[in-house]
Amino acid sequence: MLLIYCPYCEEERSELEFRHGGDAHIARPTNIADITDEEFAEFFFLRDNPKGLIFERWRHIHGCGRFFNAARDTVSDKFYASYKAGEPKPDLSAVHPATEKTVETYEATEGTAK
Amino acid sequence: MAEQALRKAPLGGFHGGSAAAHVTAAGPASRLSLRAGTDAVTALSKALGLDLPTKPKTSASSDARHALWLGPDEWLLIDENGADLAALAAKADVLHSAVDVSHRNTAVLVAGTKAAAAIASASPHDLSPSVFPVGACARTVLGKIEVVIFRTGEQDYRVECWRSFAPYAFGLLAEGAEDAGL
Amino acid sequence: MSGANRIAGQGRLTPARTARFTFDGKSYEALEGDTVASALLANGVHLVGRSFKYHRPRGIVSAGPEEPNALIDVARDAARRQPNVRATVQEVFDGMKVTSQNRWPSLTFDVGGLNNLMSPFFAAGFYYKTFMWPKAAWEKVYEPVIRRAAGLGTAPTEEDPDHYANRYATCDVLVVGAGVAGLSAALAAAATGARVILCDEQPEVGGALHYDRSVTVDGKEGFVWAQEAAAKLAAMENVTVLSRTTAFGYYNHNFVGLVERVTDHVARPDRKAPRERLWQVRAKRVILATGAIERHMVFGNNDRPGIMLASAARTYLNHFGVAVGKKVAIYTANDSAYEAAFDLKRAGVQIAAIIDSRSKPGDAVLNEARSHGIEVLPGHSVVDTKGHRRVSSITVVRNGGGGKRSIAVDALLTSAGWTPSVHLFSQSRGKVAYNAETGQFLPGTYAQDCLSVGACNGTNGLQATIEEALAAGELMARATGNDGGEKVELRGENAFEWTGGMAGAAEGAGADTNVKAFIDFQNDVCAKDIRLAVREGMHSIEHIKRFTTNGMATDQGKLSNLHGLAIAAETLGREIPKVGLTTFRAPYTPVTFGTIINHSRGDLFDPARKTPMHAWEEAHGALFEDVGNWKRAWYYPRAGETMQEAVDRECRTVRAVAGVFDASTLGKIEVVGPDAAEFLNLMYTNAWDTLKPGRCRYGIMLREDGFVYDDGVVGRIAEDRFHVTTTTGGAPRVMNHMEDYLQTEFPHLKVWLTSTTEQWAVIAVQGPKAREIIAPLVEGIDISNEAFPHMSVREGKICGVPTRLFRMSFTGEAGYEVNVPADYGQAVWEAIWARAETLGACAYGTETMHVLRAEKGYIIVGQDTDGTVTPFDAGLAWAVSKKKTDFVGIRGLxxxxxxxxxxxxxxxxxxxxxxxxxxxxxxxxxxxxxxxxxxxxxxxxxxxxxxxxxxxxxxxxxxxxxxxxxxxxxxxxxxxxxxxxxxxxxxxxxxxxxxxx
Missing domain, CATH: 2.40.30.110 (Aminomethyltransferase beta-barrel domains)
Incomplete structure (x- = not known):
């Protein structure tokens, strides 16, 4: 079970108090009614699902109730940053290596065992 | 003219636990869910007769009135004497939201040398004195429900929950108190 | 003496304190503190079970949680019975009933033993290959038969009468394991003032000190020192010492699951006490002092009862005072086993020989053996054993060839070396590294804030272990901000340093042989099975594991994994680290379901939410249906009525007269602030700025994709205050959905949301006589049709208490929804009911509500919609504003x-x-x-x-x-x-x- 730092409560709390909220830094277009189908698909449906660093939303739903953003490594589950909604994406290049873009396939991981 | 309707508390007469951790139902109180920005805190504090806390997990009390920090713009106000808290807040004449939740919430009191252990049977919240001293409060979970835990004394805790969850909260705390008292 | 093999003056149990138990119906005497295994051995019982596949006779192999063979069924009574308990861990209590498993009709004569004769047909992968054709046979023949034959033990059918507890705990330093290393680490950590939890799976602390009598710490016998250290720790306010407590799982962010066995060892437990207690520990730092597990030697017929680990024999002798045989041989590749010979010899047991597969054993132990007059055969191997229900002789040959020699024995102790217990480290996602010099997988790269110390870290030597553990304890405690206390120093001495060890098949069980040299006793996997798997194309250790089932039994291969890996590596011609280790998964040892669910049973399984009027409804004969966690009155049958008859009557009565309905479970959200209307404009498809205070409107909420998410009636109480209702089941998600948009997309809006679902009890009064029913009870509101038309809301009083009175309808009849503060709900309901009953109205439940709304064409979101329905699909186009330039779902539509x-x-x-x-x-x-x-x-x-x-x-x-x-x-x-x-x-x-x- 994760231990998550809430930037509003200013301490780490059990994952039981939180709810995951999907990818962060995806702004709802202010002219949403006028965007194209492709733009809507990009905004609403398409996500990167990276192996490695991800910026994601959490809500401290059973705590202060606030939404906030966090940077987590999807492999190790280590959190690299936790910051209030509306704050810019922090630069983590110094503490976290660049995200691998490779897609993990059966052939790549189990190929030698075939 | 109709007969005056009588109040019926959700946990009337409940008591349990162990010698080391008594579990009882709290009496009725008036409660207010207060929401406001930081600019309104001073005026609201004055109107309510206590300093609304602005630090996470802290509370302020004056007589039988308590203001619990629940979030950066959210407080739970409890008045054990039943004062009309919304009317008091309205006097401040600053932007805020005051919603009466006197009947939404009820409270279970846990008291005794093992009170913290009783609560820890179902809540992951760290109640160690160093991080949860007397006066500390937090919204968290207890088993499958949401609660607000308010430490009112060295060995005294008030656990606020919504009324329909109260029998569940009480049952969990009573079982936890029995185990903590072994 | 309790048992013929108990030796006076040996062991730490008290001879006067006895307990009686039965094994397969026969009564035996044990001593308090015995495990079932030690008590059986004391009584000369070695045969305790049959193996899983071949039904071969099996005895006790170990003295700890790694036990693969001695799985027993333990019962207090019919309901308090548990199969597959390890006899080496279960403590005896007076009156306990123990039964052997996996045999029929009896342990000594087992029909399934035929499988052993058929074993050429039961090779690795047998199931996969044999039960493939014809396809139809699977369902009718193979699966039922295999299912009946498979599995160990039988589960009790009675409900578990025991209860289980849970405790969340936080600490600075959690120390797992209370042997020399764990105790040292805990002492150093505790001295700083840090909050320490120390847990150990055994009843008493000490770990290896249970058997290793040659150790002294600070001048005291090791085991005595350990008890004193634990007592000192337990007396400290900042320390919790948990015995009989297994750390079974190491999860994310230093979250460790412990199970404390509270009453399983007690003859007459306090029924208030839980059987087991789950500890969910969040530690700032973790120190793993989990020790090492001795491996057995892999040679032909190495599975007979009486063949056990050398350290286990030392435990039985030095702790329990039990000699495991009268004429004992030792077969080893490692110095440590020699000390078993020395201990037994001192206790008067005859040592037949020490057979050492190495040509050069350690000098110190060799000299000591010779000084005891024990025959040592370096460079020799045991290649076979004889004896039906217990080993009677062993066959020894010189490595590389030579004549066979048979030695009569009644016990054979083996040791192939020590496997560090890296289970928890590996569960923490740490990466192990192979040490070619010692042949051990050791903690390599750490993934969490933890350290391994002592034998589980591959640390050799007593003083080195102590110093490593003291340093780790202090380091970890200081890292959590504790800077008090004095430095702890300890001095340990032991008789011998141990070297040696091997993995894989021993001489005489190599690739050129066909002997049954078992590596996994519990799943009956032999060295040759691994080789067969490789020959058949399994090259990954994960595939070999699944094909052979090596390490897949309940012991998870604590003895067998390294042997299997070594044989696979040899067969593949690759180095061990290149073949890789299988993943260690939680739990370390089996955990009961009772412990996992703990308090969540019966009434506490899930909250049963009841409305303020529930007691009245129950008293008036309502049946209830579950809606989410809510219990809602379903219908009110009268004597003799079927459900359909009751619902028909309720439906008729509401339209003809009136009905009273408990609508309290509807979700309610108070939306307050100057931008409240603008916010609702964005959240619902309808327009809200045009709604006047005192009026209501039905609203539809979409998700961004354009599909209907929820609906409900919204009343405008004041310019800046709306009373929003949601569906019963949708209340929490609608609140979250609104908060999400408010906080993250529209944070500029001055508006706040508060859940008021439970603040209000809601009494719906519907039907032609609704007004007549409530009229005399209402004060301060003109409820005439003109002043208070359909879709209005007013604040006033009813029965002397505040109300928000809605004129609205989900039945198609003229009606009201009376909202009162919840504690008044039942009293106001009773007052309304008194009027309603007099006028011929009825109380109705959710079933009638469903019928009445359907008659009027009102939909229920979640029943008539399923997340793929737009408002246009649902015939609700009228509720979608054509003027608004934005609302959630506008683009999705x-x-x-x-x-x-x-x-x-x-x-x-x-x-x-x-x-x-x-x-x-x-x-x-x-x-x-x-x-x-x-x-x-x-x-x-x-x-x-x-x-x-x-x-x-x-x-x-x-x-x-x-x-x-x-x-x-x-x-x-x-x-x-x-x-x-x-x-x-x-x-x-x-x-x-x-x-x-």
Whole structure:
């Protein structure tokens, strides 16, 4: 079970108090009614699902109730940053290596065992 | 003219636990869910007769009135004497939201040398004195429900929950108190 | 003496304190503190079970949790019975009933033993290869037979009468394991003032000190020192010492699961005490001092009862005072086993020989053995054993060839070396590294804030272990901000340093042989099975594991994994680290379901939410249905009434007179602030700025993708205050959905949301006499039709208490929803009921509510919609604003798929046979005679008998439904095909006159 730092409560709390909220830094277009189908698909449906660093939303739903953003490594589950909604994406290049873009396939991981 | 309707508390007469951790139902109180920005805190504090806390997990009390920090713009106000808290807040004449939740919430009191252990049977919240001293409060979970835990004394805790969850909260705390008292 | 093999003056148990237990019906005497295994051995019982596949006789192998063979069924009574308990861990209590497993009809004569004779047919992968054809045989023959034969032990059928507890705990330093290393680490950590939890799976601390009598710490015998250290720790306010407590799982962010066995060792437990207690520990730092597990030697017929680990024999002797044999041989590749010989010799047991597969044993132990007059055979191997229910002799040869020599023994102790217990480290996602010099997998790269110390870290030597552990304890405690205390120093001494060890098959069990040299006792996996798996193309250790089932039994291969890996590596011609280690998974040892669910049983399994009027409803005969966690009054049958009769009566009465309904569970959200209307404009498809205070409007909420998410009536209490209602089940998610948009997309809006679902008890009074019922009770509100028309809200008093009175309807009748503060709910309900009953009205439940709303064409989100329905599909186009430039879902509604022709649309259905009620979920087709598979047009979402209409009614989602009015469609059912006519959705009072009555 994760231990998550809430930037509003200013301490780490059990994952039981939180709810995951999907990818962060995806702004709802202010002219949403006028965007194209492709733009809507990009905004609403398409996500990167990276192996490695991800910026994601959490809500401290059973705590202060606030939404906030966090940077987590999807492999190790280590959190690299936790910051209030509306704050810019922090630069983590110094503490976290660049995200691998490779897609993990059966052939790549189990190929030698075939 | 109709007969005056009588109040019926959700946990009337409940008591349990162990010698080391008594579990009882709290009496009725008036409660207010207060929401406001930081600019309104001073005026609201004055109107309510206590300093609304602005630090996470802290509370302020004056007589039988308590203001619990629940979030950066959210407080739970409890008045054990039943004062009309919304009317008091309205006097401040600053932007805020005051919603009466006197009947939404009820409270279970846990008291005794093992009170913290009783609560820890179902809540992951760290109640160690160093991080949860007397006066500390937090919204968290207890088993499958949401609660607000308010430490009112060295060995005294008030656990606020919504009324329909109260029998569940009480049952969990009573079982936890029995185990903590072994 | 309790048992013939108990040696006076040996061990730490008290001879006077006895307990009696039965094994397979025969009564035995044990001493308090015995495990079942030590008590059986004391009584000369070595044969304790049959192996899983071949049903070979098996004895006790170990003295700890790694035990693969001695799995027993332990019972207090019929309900308090547990199969598959390790006899080496279970403490004896007076009156305990122990039964052996996996044998029929008896342990000594077992029919399944035939499997052993058939074993050439039971090679690795047997199941995969044999039970493949014919396909049909799987269902009828193979699976039932295999299922009956498979599995160990039998589960009790009675409900578990015990209870279980849970405790969340936080600490600075959690120390797992209380041997020399763990105790040292805990002492150093605790001295700083840090909050320390120390746990150990055994009843007493000490770990290896249970058997290793040659150790002294600070001048005291090791085991005595350990008890004193634990007592000192337990007395400290900042330390919790948990014995009989296994750390079974190491999860994310230093979250460790412990299970404390509270009463399983007690003859007459306090029934208030839980059987087991789960500890969910969040530690800032973790120190793993989990020790090492001795491996057995892999050679032909190495599984006979009487063949056990050398350290286990030392435990039985030095701790329990039990000699495991009278004439004992040792077969080892490692110095440590020599000390078993020395201990036994000192206790008067004859040592037949020490057979050492190494040509050069350690000098110190060799010299000591010779000084005891023990015959040592370096460079020799045991290649076979004899004896049916217990080993009677061993066959020894010189490595590389030579004559065979048979040695008579009644016990053989083996040791191939020590496997560090890296289970928890590995569970923490740490990466192990192979040390080629010692042949051990050791903690390599750490993934969490933890450290391994002592034997589990590959640390050799007592003083080195102590110093490593003290340093780790202090380091970890200081890292959590504790800087008090003095440095702890300890001095340990032991007789011998140990070297040596091997993994894989020993001499005489190599690739050129066909002997049964077991590596995994519990799953009956032999060295040759691993080789076969490799030959058949399994090259990954994970595949080899699954093909052979090596390490897949309940002991998870604590003895066998390294042997299997070494044999696989040898067969593949690759180095061990290149073949890789299988993953260690939680739990370390089995955990009961009771512990995992702990308090969540019976009434505490899940909250049962009851409304303020629940007691009244119960007293008046209501039956309840579950809606989420809520218990809602379903219908109120009178004596002799069926459900249908009761619902018909309620439906008739509401439309003819009136009915009273508990609507308290509806979700309620108070939306307050100057921008409240603007916020609701964004959250709902309708316009809210035009709604005047005192009026209500039905609103539809979409997700961004354009599909209906929730609905409800919203009342405007004041310019800056709205009373929003949601569906019963949707209340929490609607609140979260609104908060999400408010906080992250529209944070500029000055508005706040508060859940008031439980603040208000809601009493719906519906029907022609609704006004007459409430009129005398209401104060301060003019409830005349003119002053208080349909879709209005007023604040005032009812029965002397504050109310928010809504004029609204979910029945199609004129009606009210009386909101009062919840504690007044029952009293106000009773006052209303007194009036209602006098006037001939009824109380009605959710079933009648469903029928009445369907008669009026009102949908239920979640029943008539399923997350793929737009407001246009649902016939609610009128509720979607055409003027607004933004609301959640505005763009989603324009998606090509959502505007194209032929979407499924909600329509009414009438069966041609008016008496026939359709089944909800039934599929709809245009032509019932078309070939299979039929083209399905949609499905029935709601269907009821309508007493008021005199015919059945239904809603359905049908392709292009809105243009099919009047068409005949068909609902194929198993017994017949039902013809239906597509209609509009309003079956009663189409013009809505009754609403305004």
């Amino acid at each position: 324009k998606r090509p798929d959502l505007v194209k022709e032929g979407r499924k649309q909600l329509v009414g259905l009438r069966t041609k046979d008016p008496k026939l009620v359709l089944e909800e979920g039934a599929q709809i087709v245009a032509d019932p005679n078309q070939p299979m598979p039929m083209k399905m047009l949609g499905h029935v979402t709601s269907a009821y008998w309508s007493e008021n209409c005199g015919h059945s009614i239904a809603f359905a989602l049908v392709e292009g439904g809105h243009s099919r009015t009047g068409q005949t469609l068909y609902v194929p059912m198993p017994d017949r095909t039902v013809a239906v006519e597509v209609t509009d959705m309003v079956f009663i009072d189409k013009e809505g006159a009754r609403l305004n009555g």
